Amino acid sequence: GAGVSQSPSNKVTEKGKDVELRCDPISGHTALYWYRQSLGQGLEFLIYFQGNSAPDKSGLPSDRFSAERTGGSVSTLTIQRTQQEDSAVYLCASSFRDRDTGELFFGEGSRLTVL
């Protein structure tokens, strides 16, 4: 498809397990973002990738969270030793960096439930 694709759409895991969430951005988009959406908390910025530059990791809540972007395209968000407070919808978005509109295109998200 032409949109941002995320997988899995739903993930249920046990506390202490590691999880990987995948994002496939729109082809040609150089910028990729991860946000976390928790009930009543809105969208919380996690990490931002732009081309080959070092990522902006300022939003990652702890060192259990990490993300990679391989070949300037697909990204994986990894949460190690999951905790119940990690339960949320993780949203990925992509955009053109050099078009100064600021519009982000979002995937449908990966809903993570930690039991």
Next chain:
Amino acid sequence: AQSVTQLDSQVPVFEEAPVELRCNYSSSVSVYLFWYVQYPNQGLQLLLKYLSGSTLVESINGFEAEFNKSQTSFHLRKPSVHISDTAEYFCAVRGQGADGLTFGKGTHLIIQP
């Protein structure tokens, strides 16, 4: 840095009534402003945006928002809502020259028949 405040977490309104969803922002630089909508079980979609020019911007489905620099606001309005407008609405800001968007906490618009 920028911040966005959406004062109302929920707004219930009757069908065909007008609605206003409030958004205020703070920024030390000039900004671009956005409203995104999230329908149930879907991702966020851009509803409308202000980049420059006319301070009143409109969407294709009847929503409009007005950029008010003196009041640092970008309230979203619709003169007559429909059941299908039930969704979560997020206001967002981006500082000029910055990357990414800062979002408000969202307002859940609930349309009552």
